[in-house]
Amino acid sequence: MPPLDYTPPGLADATPGAVHRRQVFYIPGYDPEGRSRYRMLFVRELSRCAKRFGLPKPRIGPATLRPDGLVQSWSVAAEPAWGRAHTEYDVLLWDDIVARDFGRSRFLSAGLLVLGTLHVILAGLIVRFYRLNWKYGNVILYPFVLLLALGLGTTIIAGVVHAHLGDGFGHSLGWPLWATVPLGLLVGLGWIKAIEALLNRAFFWQLLNDWVFNWQYGQGWRPDYAIRLDAFADHVLARLAARTAEEPPIDEVMLVGHSSGAMTAVEVAARVLARDPNLGTGATNFALVTLGSGMPLVALQPRATRLRGEIAGLCSSRRLVWVDYQAPQDWMNFPGFNPVRDLNLDLGDRPVANPLVRSARFRDIISPETYRRVRWRPFRMHFQFLMANDRHGAYDFFAMTLGPQRLRERVLHPDLAPGAPALSAPEATA
Structure with missing residues (x-):
């Protein structure tokens, strides 16, 4: 694996000054329950963080949902004694799109899985995925292999039913072929329905639909998602423009994406910068954070030219700081991935400014103890990016999104963290 941490050469040093007010736009991954899961996760894990490190109980405001269902918002009050900033938190939702994917015919989903998997195999993309992270390569092939196993099981069950009911066997009932074949298939499909709960616990449909979505989007076949990206950019710009001169200034605007939402955050950041030429040029920092990103699943596809162009623009832009957090223990990200190198981006004569990889x-x-318990639970490990630490560390989701350090300073000088809650509180037991 290539060295994981990477800092672009000649990167400007951190902007001085503490963060007193921060606006966070958080984008979840491919999840049909985004509007309920992430509020609950945020409240639970922030409360655990406070308890674990001896911090005051967090004052989290009530959640409000925009009438169109696209944005869920709340606030976290500042804790001056601990250096915590006042934070407005907006979750940009696309779980309705995911829910529609889950609601389509299972036969259609299975067919799309076969087409998408065969395409990346024949195009040689699966080899590139495996080279970047063999664990994620296994995650991609897992639903395809399990689908083949389910098909084989259905065929065997249908054959047994035909053998016992059809003609030509001494112990059979002599039913005609036109009756035994459909009945055998129904029994075989009924077996799959009977183990539905087991398939859900094994994340079969989650991973199947997730991979199909990434493949479809890479082919340019998801206009519903492309429209949502523009709606997210509209919201970010409107939210920032709505602030009045009487309100305290925002020190940092932070766009955070986890898992598939990391790709979404990248595209929203590119759209926002293109439409607001002043963002990131003044006292307000513009920060992009991608956590456990699966972006190569789309960006490596030949037809994803727009996405690669947007990534190239961000990689050379000095109007934002982009930090990509990765984890070798996470099965569903690509540790060591560097878009400038691995996507063969053409930046021309523009120097590389992003991303910082950590x-x-x-x-x-x-x-x-926790590590031993979760190391073989891929989804639990994948969500560690959003959860409270057991121990102090340079990576801390809540210190990053609620603390007083600007993102660039936090990444370039992780040992400083003046007044940051998770780095200044007394050590606590896990």
Whole structure:
């Protein structure tokens, strides 16, 4: 694996000054329950963080949902004694799009999975995925292999039913072929329905639909998602423009994306910068954070030219700081991935300014007991990016999004963290 941490050469040093007010736009991954899951996760894990490190109980405002269902908002009050900034938190939702994917015919989803998987195999993309992270390569092929196993099981069950009911066997009932074949298939499909709960616990449909979505979007076949990206950019710009001169200025605007939402955050950031030429040029920092990103699943596809162009623009832009946090222990990201190198981006004569690549160092921030318990639970490990640390560490989701340090300073000088809650509080037991 290539070295994980990377800092672009000649990167400007951190902007001085503490963050007193921050606006966070958070984009979840491919999840049909985004509007309920992430509020609950945020409240639970921030409360655990406070308890674990001896901090005051967090004052989290009530959640409000925009009438169109696209934005869920709340606030977190400042804690001056601990250096915590006042934070407005907006979750940009696309779980309705995911829910529609889950609601389509299972036969259609299975057919799309076969087409998408065969396409990346024949195009040689699966080899590139495996080279970047063999674990994620296994995650991609897992639903395809399991689908083949389910098809084989259905065929065997249908054959047994035909053998016992059809003609030509001494112990059979002599039913005609036109009756035994459909009945056998129904029994075989009924077996799949009977183990539906088991398939859900194994994340079969989640991973199947997730991979199909990434493949479809890479082919340019998801206009519903492309429209949502523009709606998200509209909201970010409107939210910032709505602030009045009487309100305290925002020190940092932070766009955070996790998992598939990391790709979304990248595209929204590119749209926002293109439409607001002043953002990131004044006292307000513009920060992009991608956590456990699966972006190569789309960006490596030949037809994803617009996405690669947007990534190239961000990689050379000095109007934002982009930090990509990765974790070798996470099965569903690409540790060591660097878009400038691995996407063969053409920046012309523009110097590389982004992204800063950092390891979340899960082994350092998770206790040994927790690590042993979750190391073989891919989804639990994948969500560690959003959860409270067991131990102090350079990566801390809540110190990053609620603390007084600007993102660039936090990444370039992780040992400083003046007044940051998770780095200044007394050490606590996990």
